[in-house]
Amino acid sequence: MPLPSEILINLYPIFEKKVVHELIRGSLLKNEISDQFSLFFNHLIQAIETGDPSWFDPLLTSWANSLTQTDLAEEKNVINEFINELVQIINQTIIENTVPEDAVLLSSLLLPIYSYLFTKTANIETEQKILFLTKKLNQLQTDLVKLDESKSNFVAVAAHELKTPLTLIDGYTSMLIDVILKQNKNDLLVFANGIINGSKRLRGIIEDMIDVSLLENDLLKLNYQPYWLNRILEFVIIEVSPVSQERNLSINIQDFDGFSDMNYGDPERIIQIFRNLLSNALKFTPDGGKINIGGRKLSGFIEVLISDTGIGINLEDQTTIFDKFNRLGNIALHSSGKTKFKGGGPGLGLPIAKGIAEAHGGSIWVESDGYNELEFPGSTFHILLPIIDKLPERNLMEEQGLNK
Numbered sequence: 001m002p003l004p005s006e007i008l009i010n011l012y013p014i015f016e017k018k019v020v021h022e023l024i025r026g027s028l029l030k031n032e033i034s035d036q037f038s039l040f041f042n043h044l045i046q047a048i049e050t051g052d053p054s055w056f057d058p059l060l061t062s063w064a065n066s067l068t069q070t071d072l073a074e075e076k077n078v079i080n081e082f083i084n085e086l087v088q089i090i091n092q093t094i095i096e097n098t099v100p101e102d103a104v105l106l107s108s109l110l111l112p113i114y115s116y117l118f119t120k121t122a123n124i125e126t127e128q129k130i131l132f133l134t135k136k137l138n139q140l141q142t143d144l145v146k147l148d149e150s151k152s153n154f155v156a157v158a159a160h161e162l163k164t165p166l167t168l169i170d171g172y173t174s175m176l177i178d179v180i181l182k183q184n185k186n187d188l189l190v191f192a193n194g195i196i197n198g199s200k201r202l203r204g205i206i207e208d209m210i211d212v213s214l215l216e217n218d219l220l221k222l223n224y225q226p227y228w229l230n231r232i233l234e235f236v237i238i239e240v241s242p243v244s245q246e247r248n249l250s251i252n253i254q255d256f257d258g259f260s261d262m263n264y265g266d267p268e269r270i271i272q273i274f275r276n277l278l279s280n281a282l283k284f285t286p287d288g289g290k291i292n293i294g295g296r297k298l299s300g301f302i303e304v305l306i307s308d309t310g311i312g313i314n315l316e317d318q319t320t321i322f323d324k325f326n327r328l329g330n331i332a333l334h335s336s337g338k339t340k341f342k343g344g345g346p347g348l349g350l351p352i353a354k355g356i357a358e359a360h361g362g363s364i365w366v367e368s369d370g371y372n373e374l375e376f377p378g379s380t381f382h383i384l385l386p387i388i389d390k391l392p393e394r395n396l397m398e399e400q401g402l403n404k
């Protein structure tokens with residue numbers, strides 16, 4: 001009676017023919033299917049003769065190592081499927097070409113080998129996949145860090161490159177003014193001042209664009225310090241007073257609980273919030289109008305309200321005005337002066353104010369009965385700022401030089 005391995009060896013030509021005929025597809029081992037099957041078969045014979053299926057280990061490892069990125073990205077286990085197909089062909093061939101006793105004997109020997117093969121390939125292939133995914137994740141992380149660096153580099157380069165020529169313009173203009181004054185050609189001063197004003201406005205726009213970029217990329221760093229809301233508002237009111245006086249706009253402040261308390265935040269940035277909101281209130285209120293500033297203390301927050309008697313804002317625009325470059329109305333009809341009634345602007349003031357408030361953990365929103373340039377319903381901007389009674393930990397560490 002032939003040995004089980006001899007029965008299998010006798011069947012080899014049929015196995016091979018079927019394997020090549022049925023498995024010649026897919027990416028795995030496509031060109032070398034017959035060689036690989038011959039290897040597989042030799043290992044199978046060895047495993048049967050020794051009763052030790054671990055003979056397969058090097059072959060399975062070499063298959064796993066030859067998996068392509070596409071194979072590894074697949075949800076199914078490619079080698080496991082391949083072995084499954086081989087097993088089916090082998091079983092089918094045995095049933096069709098041996099007597100039942102031999103078939104039973106062979107399957108009792110092959111079953112534990114198959115079970116070993118499936119468990120082993122599943123493990124090896126999963127390990128390879130984990131390795132592949134870990135590499136991919138690491139690569140993604142490196143790419144993200146690079147992207148983040150290039151974003152912040154862009155902001156730094158833009159800030160520097162755009163401001164440098166302005167500094168040159170300012171420098172030459174002040175030299176020009178000196179010459180004009182020395183040569184007593186005072187009628188030319190108006191042109192020099194025109195250049196200075198234009199350059200100042202351009203600098204403001206560049207700074208706003210940089211701020212928007214910082215806020216969008218989460219790169220805005222807040223320098224927490226004590227601040228007093230009443231002082232900040234008084235400061236901003238003095239800043240805008242040339243405009244309010246010129247346009248006969250009154251600004252009234254009503255004291256409220258918490259208004260003169262010390263709080264922690266970035267005073268420079270909070271000034272920016274109120275500067276933007278107050279400039280808008282002046283800009284969108286006709287000459288002779290009123291701006292009221294009040295507020296209240298809430299649990300954990302101070303709410304400041306800035307109301308104007310201006311043109312108002314339609315309900316559907318009350319959220320979009322906080323998106324960047326969003327200005328309402330026909331831009332061609334905007335007056336060109338920045339502080340004039342309905343003066344033009346790039347539409348960055350509100351997104352910046354909102355971004356700064358949110359970076360502090362606060363928020364900004366607007367209420368208005370709608371837009372009407374005949375009845376002037378006005379708008380009320382609400383600014384919510386958190387009450388912070390001690391220096392935040394991160395800022396404290398930076399102050400003490402503990403943060404790297």
Ligand code: ADP
Binds near residue numbers: 311321329347350
């Ligand atoms: P900019 O003032 O540069 O246009 P902002 O972001 O500050 O940009 O404001 C966006 C738009 O929101 C303004 O163009 C204006 O249409 C509207 N807006 C802002 N504040 C007011 C206000 N107080 N009253 C009426 N409309 C306002």
